[in-house]
């Protein structure tokens with residue numbers, strides 16, 4: 001499927017890259033090295049996450065502001081409801097607007113005690129993602145993206161509740177949803193059908209997790225309530241002492257998933273880069289997002 005994709009007409013393919021704010025100087029250098037490599041692929045936008053409970057407020061802001069100042073990238077800042085009252089959120093949003101940031105990825109966030117604990121909204125804050133979207137739209141005319149869950153959010157009691165929630169976020173002003181990661185193209189495509197059948201017409205962009213290490217990927221999946229298919233786990237059996245093969249295998253599977261989605265008509269891919277360029281560059285190249293054309297010109 002990869003070869004087929006490589007020959008296809010990819011003029012209309014978009015990619016976006018997600019990063020997390022670096023914790024120290026060494027990580028910052030590594031992040032900027034990745035950004036410099038990835039900006040050659042002309043992403044539609046790049047986004048920077050917000051640590052649990054607002055723990056990276058300053059670092060997210062610094063990273064996004066530097067992107068505005070030093071690159072031609074269009075950065076989106078993630079922002080969560082957790083841990084802040086409405087006036088703090090308004091202040092953060094105003095600061096972003098003043099620094100030239102026009103796109104926010106608006107999220108509820110997870111309880112500070114950890115994923116899986118009961119979520120209690122801040123007494124003076126925004127309770128859910130949809131409330132935050134509405135609040136941001138009052139501050140300024142931000143472009144707002146939100147989350148979506150091809151396997152349902154772990155706290156959603158039903159598909160109806162899941163889709164109602166997404167619809168509330170769209171009604172509040174969100175114009176794009178980025179999905180939680182998943183392992184099989186079918187999982188995304190079935191979800192996209194459900195969204196369309198519910199009359200929700202914003203683009204649903206698949207989020208592709210580019211974690212080359214299977215153990216790390218498994219940990220992340222368990223934490224976020226994402227199902228690792230049996231066949232996928234089976235492929236890694238017996239490879240505990242062979243990280244090189246594990247990493248190659250995970251990379252091949254990510255490229256295969258990209259190609260399957262492309263063949264099913266998907267044209268925007270959001271890549272969870274984990275601040276590393278290698279696999280994101282490979283996926284972007286497979287999707288035709290490389291600078292060969294510009295070099296020829």
Ligand code: FAD
Pocket residue numbers: 048049050051052053078079080105106107108109110127128129130146147148153154155156157161162165178179180181207
């Ligand atoms: P919401 O859309 O608010 O929904 C959460 C749950 O609440 C759902 O089960 C929904 O059905 C339910 N719900 C919604 N409204 C109501 C209501 N009125 N009454 C009762 N129940 C309701 N986390 C971070 O901390 N920082 C990040 O930067 C970050 N980035 C992310 C990016 C993407 C693309 C994704 C998919 C997730 C990201 N997350 C991030 C994780 C996210 O914060 C968690 O998944 C969180 O548990 C839910 O946030 P949400 O915005 O999806 O919630």
